[in-house]
Amino acid sequence: MLKRSFLSLAIVTGLAMLPGQKSHAQQQLNMLCAPVSEWCEALVVAFQRDTGIKVNMARKSGGEILAQIRAEANNPRTDIWFGGSIEAHMAASEDGLLMPYSSPNLKDLHPWAIKAYSQANGFAVGVSSGVIGLVHNAEVAKKKGFTPPKSWNDLLDPKLKGEIQMPNPNSSSTAYTIVAGLVQLMGEEPAFEFMKKMHANVNSYTRSGSAPQKAVEQGETGVSIGFNFDIPTAKAKNIPIDIIFPAEGTSYEVAGMSIIKGTRNEDTAKKFYDWYLTAAAQDISASIGQFHIPAHKGAKPDPRIPDTSKIKLVEYDFKKFGSAATRRALLARWDREVGALPK
Numbered sequence: 001m002l003k004r005s006f007l008s009l010a011i012v013t014g015l016a017m018l019p020g021q022k023s024h025a026q027q028q029l030n031m032l033c034a035p036v037s038e039w040c041e042a043l044v045v046a047f048q049r050d051t052g053i054k055v056n057m058a059r060k061s062g063g064e065i066l067a068q069i070r071a072e073a074n075n076p077r078t079d080i081w082f083g084g085s086i087e088a089h090m091a092a093s094e095d096g097l098l099m100p101y102s103s104p105n106l107k108d109l110h111p112w113a114i115k116a117y118s119q120a121n122g123f124a125v126g127v128s129s130g131v132i133g134l135v136h137n138a139e140v141a142k143k144k145g146f147t148p149p150k151s152w153n154d155l156l157d158p159k160l161k162g163e164i165q166m167p168n169p170n171s172s173s174t175a176y177t178i179v180a181g182l183v184q185l186m187g188e189e190p191a192f193e194f195m196k197k198m199h200a201n202v203n204s205y206t207r208s209g210s211a212p213q214k215a216v217e218q219g220e221t222g223v224s225i226g227f228n229f230d231i232p233t234a235k236a237k238n239i240p241i242d243i244i245f246p247a248e249g250t251s252y253e254v255a256g257m258s259i260i261k262g263t264r265n266e267d268t269a270k271k272f273y274d275w276y277l278t279a280a281a282q283d284i285s286a287s288i289g290q291f292h293i294p295a296h297k298g299a300k301p302d303p304r305i306p307d308t309s310k311i312k313l314v315e316y317d318f319k320k321f322g323s324a325a326t327r328r329a330l331l332a333r334w335d336r337e338v339g340a341l342p343k
Helices: 002-008 037-051 062-071 086-094 111-119 138-144 173-186 188-201 211-217 231-236 266-276 324-339
Strands: 028-033 054-059 080-085 125-137 164-167 202-206 223-227 241-244 252-260
Touching: 028 037, 028 062, 028 266, 037 054, 037 080, 037 266, 062 080, 062 086, 062 173, 080 086, 080 125, 080 173, 080 266, 086 111, 086 173, 086 252, 086 324, 111 125, 111 252, 125 138, 125 173, 125 211, 164 173, 164 211, 173 188, 173 223, 173 252, 173 324, 188 202, 188 324, 202 211, 211 223, 211 231, 211 241, 231 241, 252 266
Parallel strands: 028 054, 028 080, 164 202, 164 223
Antiparallel strands: 080 252, 125 223, 125 241, 125 252
């Protein structure tokens, strides 16, 4: 089933082999990719162009990737995992599902990316970052008569009943970042009380982290909770959408990359790992409208990426909230106290 899924989603661009690449003709890489499909596909095309190595890619949310890798533990079919929160990668490493790797390009990364690598004990590296915010559609807000939320507390406004979407933390690493961030910002008990109250205003917990914003763009819902990544692209299309970072403070993600233990293509996995830890590879995201904060110090700065020095961020403890035990406990509590509530 998985082999068929990979093959059906393989990017077969028909690019001609470059001189000197014949030795790679039979090499391949099986990748699970968590960001939006446009970015995943752009990475595949660029890596195949630069190396001649065929990439079989499947796009899934971070939580789904973690579940798949766990299910494949005795017979790994994946070589590299790209994207998704560093906490999900750390949970996988605790389960013995990843192999450590020290790339020669680590020295060129920002301190926060190297810190993530250190906290993951070398089993994953930080590749990008983004900030959680409150997204709204101005036309829907005007039509429905609510004020765009500027704080977490604003999400409890009765006028927002049925107008909020956020992803489900069981399948989305974006949602886990939201939940873990609220716990660190408010304390666990107040955070769960807040989420239970907000539930009355939530119309859907989506499987994917990007789905709520798409619903806001299409005017299907008024507010979503998620990352800043796609906002500039939507605004450039004259969609009346914007993001506000909560006044009380907000969480942020360090997205990770890791190599699967028992990979059948270790050499090509390391080649992709090294390749992505270059400035040129990390410039790809902004070029296709994904405004992540790049890990490489030499990546081109883009003015549409938010200045985190002007945003109140939580003191995010990736080591604690990346542990498998903490993750399981928070997800179980969310299922019991929030997800199980009637709509």
